Amino acid sequence: MKKLLITICIIFYLSFIIGHLSLIQAAYVLPYPSYMPGNKLYQVSKLIDVVKKYWSWGNIAQTKYQLSLSDKYLVEAKTLFEYRQYLLGAIALKRSNDAFETLPALVLNTRKEGKDVTNIVATISEAGKEHERVLGEMKLIIPSSFTWSPEKEQSTELSLHASVDKAIELRAVAVSKIEAL
Amino acid sequence: MKILFFLSIAVLTVLSFGFVDPNLVLSTHPLYIVLHSPLSLLVYQYRPYMAGIYFMLVCILFFCYIYVFGHAETKAFSRKKVVPMIVVGVFMLIFSYPALSYDLFNYMTTAKVVYTHHENPYLVMPIEIINEPYLAFTRAANKVALYGPIWLLLTYIPHTIGNGSIWGTIIAFKVLNACMYGIFAFLVYVMTKSWKNVLFFALNPLILIEVLISGHNDIYMMVFAVFGLYLWEKKGIGNKTAGIASLFASSLIKGASIVLLPLFFIKNISRDRLLMFAYCLLAAVFFVLAPLREELYPWYAVWLVSIASLLDMQKYRILILFTIVLTFALELRHIPYMWMGYYEGPGPMFRAIFTVVPLGIFALYVLVKKFQRKVV
Numbered sequence: 001m002k003k004l005l006i007t008i009c010i011i012f013y014l015s016f017i018i019g020h021l022s023l024i025q026a027a028y029v030l031p032y033p034s035y036m037p038g039n040k041l042y043q044v045s046k047l048i049d050v051v052k053k054y055w056s057w058g059n060i061a062q063t064k065y066q067l068s069l070s071d072k073y074l075v076e077a078k079t080l081f082e083y084r085q086y087l088l089g090a091i092a093l094k095r096s097n098d099a100f101e102t103l104p105a106l107v108l109n110t111r112k113e114g115k116d117v118t119n120i121v122a123t124i125s126e127a128g129k130e131h132e133r134v135l136g137e138m139k140l141i142i143p144s145s146f147t148w149s150p151e152k153e154q155s156t157e158l159s160l161h162a163s164v165d166k167a168i169e170l171r172a173v174a175v176s177k178i179e180a181l
Numbered sequence: 182m183k184i185l186f187f188l189s190i191a192v193l194t195v196l197s198f199g200f201v202d203p204n205l206v207l208s209t210h211p212l213y214i215v216l217h218s219p220l221s222l223l224v225y226q227y228r229p230y231m232a233g234i235y236f237m238l239v240c241i242l243f244f245c246y247i248y249v250f251g252h253a254e255t256k257a258f259s260r261k262k263v264v265p266m267i268v269v270g271v272f273m274l275i276f277s278y279p280a281l282s283y284d285l286f287n288y289m290t291t292a293k294v295v296y297t298h299h300e301n302p303y304l305v306m307p308i309e310i311i312n313e314p315y316l317a318f319t320r321a322a323n324k325v326a327l328y329g330p331i332w333l334l335l336t337y338i339p340h341t342i343g344n345g346s347i348w349g350t351i352i353a354f355k356v357l358n359a360c361m362y363g364i365f366a367f368l369v370y371v372m373t374k375s376w377k378n379v380l381f382f383a384l385n386p387l388i389l390i391e392v393l394i395s396g397h398n399d400i401y402m403m404v405f406a407v408f409g410l411y412l413w414e415k416k417g418i419g420n421k422t423a424g425i426a427s428l429f430a431s432s433l434i435k436g437a438s439i440v441l442l443p444l445f446f447i448k449n450i451s452r453d454r455l456l457m458f459a460y461c462l463l464a465a466v467f468f469v470l471a472p473l474r475e476e477l478y479p480w481y482a483v484w485l486v487s488i489a490s491l492l493d494m495q496k497y498r499i500l501i502l503f504t505i506v507l508t509f510a511l512e513l514r515h516i517p518y519m520w521m522g523y524y525e526g527p528g529p530m531f532r533a534i535f536t537v538v539p540l541g542i543f544a545l546y547v548l549v550k551k552f553q554r555k556v557v
Contacts, residue, residue: 058305
């Protein structure tokens with residue numbers, strides 16, 4: 001009976017601790033992959049992204065939009081790399097970088113408007129860490145370089161590891177700029 | 182009767198200041214502080230007394246309402262005599278504090294998100310602007326804008342007139358509400374040519390409390406919707422197009438009026454039947470969809486009172502009486518929160534009892550009357 005009680009207490013304690021640890025780990029969650037290139041709805045989703053860009057007026061709304069766009073294309077790049085679609089993956093990664101790069105200026109503008117940016121900075125910092133983690137995983141599954149040679153077209157040399165390193169650096173720089181504000 | 186009406190309105194206006202949110206300082210004037218302290222004490226410390234006083238005031242207002250409505254065609258309550266009474270009453274209520282709901286503060290904060298912070302309120306919640314001082318007394322700050330774009334455009338007027346002053350903005354919103362109330366009363370007169378119908382709408386305590394004290398925006402939706410129906414009845418493609426546009430604008434204030442759209446496509450139908458359909462459709466949203474979404478909020482009955490005020494008062498006597506009893510029952514729904522200070526616990530049960538009991542008594546009355554008629 002005593003043993004059973006102790007076991008229950010340990011399980012209860014561990015479940016409490018594990019539950020809390022998992023909560024801390026899930027501070028920033030990337031979205032599920034959306035439509036991939038080749039899907040009929042992919043162009044539609046890109047069009048919706050353009051509409052959302054204009055709908056997201058205001059610096060906070062635009063920051064949220066650009067961060068969500070960066071997340072979306074990062075997940076897309078990872079999925080494409082997993083399926084060895086390196087050219088498309090590299091394009092998606094560039095889109096993710098472009099969106100993330102806009103964040104420091106947007107946060108600065110938000111602050112200039114007199115809005116408290118503490119929460120935004122914290123969210124972007126968390127996002128930056130999560131992006132870096134995903135990019136690190138990405139680097140493990142891709143070759144350092146790849147020559148993409150489609151039929152009847154010129155081949156393209158892709159420096160994949162360099163692209164990922166650039167993406168990690170870009171995020172680190174953007175996050176440090178934002179945190180310094 | 183007039184004195185009783187004014188007295189209850191005046192007491193309601195004064196007592197409303199007891200409900201001022203503890204985080205909101207309306208004025209630092211010593212006189213205001215001296216007057217506000219006992220009211221605040223009554224509202225927050227002696228809750229059962231406040232609930233009792235509110236119950237009595239609602240009963241008095243309904244008594245006055247039914248009395249005046251019943252004597253609408255007498256000289257004592259002719260248009261010339263009652264219009265000044267309504268105007269003075271409305272003027273007093275404009276200066277009341279929005280005591281029974283925080284919605285007016287949500288409107289103000291959303292307007293501030295748009296016009297001061299230049300953010301899209303459908304994407305950015307007020308709580309995301311963490312240094313916004315209005316957050317201290319706004320309840321639904323963790324929600325994006327709940328109303329349509331036409332409503333957002335309309336809020337530009339009071340937001341601008343308020344010019345950053347909280348009290349100024351509250352008054353500006355209330356003045357706009359009073360204008361809508363006046364426009365609707367005028368619309369009732371134009372459409373029915375009946376003074377009794379105007380009184381049915383204009384003196385209904387639910388309308389006075391929810392539109393003029395709490396400042397809910399349902400009256401805007403109804404002004405546009407009913408104006409749409411009015412234009413639709415007229416001949417000419419221009420009028421009909423404007424009618425549909427007005428209804429569309431109404432649904433872009435608050436979505437509920439979109440249920441009226443099918444009515445615009447029914448041909449050869451009398452106004453009374455059309456209004457009955459409108460009443461039924463809005464009642465369906467009110468009794469079925471609204472509680473599913475959140476709960477049976479008293480101010481949603483503004484839709485039903487507005488439509489009922491356009492009906493033939495004699496022909497639809499039972500429906501008119503039902504609407505009066507319903508509005509009374511709904512105004513009692515404020516009591517449990519006033520008494521307890523929280524919405525949960527036994528609150529929902531008490532709110533249900535306060536609503537069901539008066540309606541049950543009314544149903545019994547109707548059944549007895551029918552039975553008596555059959556026996557005779």
